[in-house]
Amino acid sequence: GTFLGSVSGGCVEGAVVTEALDVIASGQPKLLEFGVADEAAWQVGLSCGGTIRVFVEKVGA
Template identity: 65%
Template structure:
């Protein structure tokens, strides 16, 4: 049996896991890299799911901005309004969260609704 790491998961795997979390009564948000410029740890289309207990699966940055994305996801799960987050080296927040690699990344964070 192979254990999947966050880098091995397909978007289908992530969405299936998100559905199972919802079936268990959890709120779930999806974060998706929508655009990158310069050097960035993940490409457009990379995804991460987060539940209301701060459990996460997947990756949008290899770790350098995940904390900030999780905090925003928790707020979005409560109020439901999707957000586009942008982090880059010119942005003071990017240095705070560790994105000092010379790139910029945009992440779309949305609450997933139960089907």
């Protein structure tokens, strides 16, 4: 597929892409949430505060 745009200016991009690949394979949508209280947030670089929610869904062509 093609990667277009940005989710957060880079801090969670890799994690979202990884989850998106799972969604493409399974066909099951996911709601992802990253926040400073989450261990995953620190791993992906979201230390600036706040919460990011991303809905990932496979869209057929």
